[in-house]
Amino acid sequence: MTTTVMRDTDTGAEQPARLLAEVRDLTVRFVSREATVHAVNGVSFTLAPGEVLVILGESGSGKSVTLRALMRLLPPKRTVIEGSVRIAGHDVLALSPTALEEFRGAVASMIFQEPMTALDPVFTIGTQIAETIIRHEGVSRAEADRRALELLELVQIPSARRRLAAYPHELSGGLRQRAMIAIALACRPKLLLADEPTTALDATVQIQILLLLRKLKEELGMGVIFVTHDLGVAGEIADRVAVMYAGRFVESGEVGEVMKRPLHPYTQGLMGSTVHAGLRGTRLAAIPGAPPDLSRLPPGCAFAPRCAFAEPVCRERLPEEMHLPPRHMARCIRVAA
């Protein structure tokens, strides 16, 4: 699947031939009169075509903001984005408004947690898909309708022809999510950005959507960046995982590696506090305290105030990225390279 293996953060290293996305030192700040919120603080990663990167984090970790920055969906007046974002050859942060419109949908597209708010309630599913195709590719309505039907079949919506005429409120949660995926795929994007798309779904439906996304990725060869707070979801769909805390990747690596041998105390804490079978009758190893205020980030490691292993140096200086083969990174002084 991935043709090249490279370290994520080697600045100036040789560029592999087929990188789909390359993000360097991304920072996002929300500026208002009262405060500056440092939502993303230097995130770097690469993604190969057909690869699934899961960004794992809790609320306020900056995972959704990172995703939105890749599509420039953040309010421009209040947001300062720095760093570089290259997706399929496009310098995303430098795109003109017209180029950005072309880019969204055709190169990268996004699915959201709540399809009811992402879909337009006054148009049928078929119309919304067809509009997208006509807008981007200038084909006839008949051709767009034909493609819309194909797409509903692709996302495995039963009685697809009938569902083209359905309004979003007439569909169940699972079907709505499938319809949103169909719209996102309408212009054959190379990169799919998924923001907690299964979080609001019932357990038996969540697994269906995860398996669908996995299958679509295989068939269409898209790269996927998938944001979630759920370790189990990461385990089902990720090739690589990046764990995010206070706007930074504190750990990243192959999903099996990270889940079997978490290096960063935060990742370890997250796994210890995830309830699963076999913990009955024990006390959960909860992480004490709460995530930091992003408008007043501490100078050193942001996790230090909650970390059982913190030393004075952790509070003074941001720990370097430490790399272990194969491709396992953690920002923690306890990890020896």
Add this chain to the structure above:
Amino acid sequence: MTSVYASRDPRDRGGPAQPLLSVRDLTRHFVLARGVFGLGRSAGVVRAVDGVSFTVAKGETLGIVGESGCGKSTTARLLMRLIEPDSGEVLFDGETVGGGGMELREMRRQMQMVFQDSYASLNPRLPIEDSIAFAPIVHGVPKARARAKARELLAAVGLAPDQFAQRYPHQLSGGQRQRVNIARALALEPRLIVLDEPVSALDKSVEAQVLNLLLDLKRDFALTYLFISHDLNVVQFVSDRVLVMYLGRVVEVGPVEAIYRTPRHPYTRALLASRPSMDPGRRMTEPPLSGDPPNPINPPSGCRFRTRCAFAEGVCAEREPALSGSFTGDAHLAACHMTAAGSGHSQAPGRG
């Protein structure tokens, strides 16, 4: 904090053998209004809770699981009488509530509830200390004593009173607010707490803190819990017995080990199998169930799960299976024709 009830609770009537809560045939249907354009032939009825029966023993935690629309939250609201049931009987420690039995007000003293949305369940204009003291004051506790008690409870849920008592809900994190809601539920010294998705809106690291707290409080205050959640792992962690609901009906109930180790109903099996494996080396290849839960308006005839069940046969459409065990006195019950002897299903065990 040591146990509040050093000896047996004076409010205990029937002793340990009598269930604290006993629910029989609880039913609530919601009649839908006709569509705006008058197109609907019949208005339709949502059978939200349809003949649900169970008991909660003193000191145990009964977990209720199910997907959206299964009626688990409606059941909680019916028990608290936040919604009036159409029919059915609820006995609290052997006594009926209302109509000559225990007064509703007295029942609510002994049975309190914690909701999922920690923000919506607190008055934004009251400091949290006042929110916690509110119910005791309404029930006649002098103000000063109610306030002192509120501060004690804040400490019990892990919020330093000096630091937190005067804060407003918006000044707290989600986890802290849920702790306040738990403290408030404890303020009337209830015997039973109905917890409706109490940790579902919390981050995982905070969820673990709150679950630990709930287990500590249960022990310290000698509580009984009815714990409602869609999260199978959380329910397994906290419950002694588990009840599985589907479209307004109980499909399976039993001790937690039995439900998780040897589930009998195909829906319970599918629900358990839908959990992500947490092991990237053993990924799921086929979803255990296809489709969404059907609309609770006009549910399928017979067994309501049959439209998604791989084992459905003619009998499943004709007759609704009753909750039954596999031997007399079995605590593990399932409502499936495949487990009922002589039901007519090809996989049912023989009679006797």
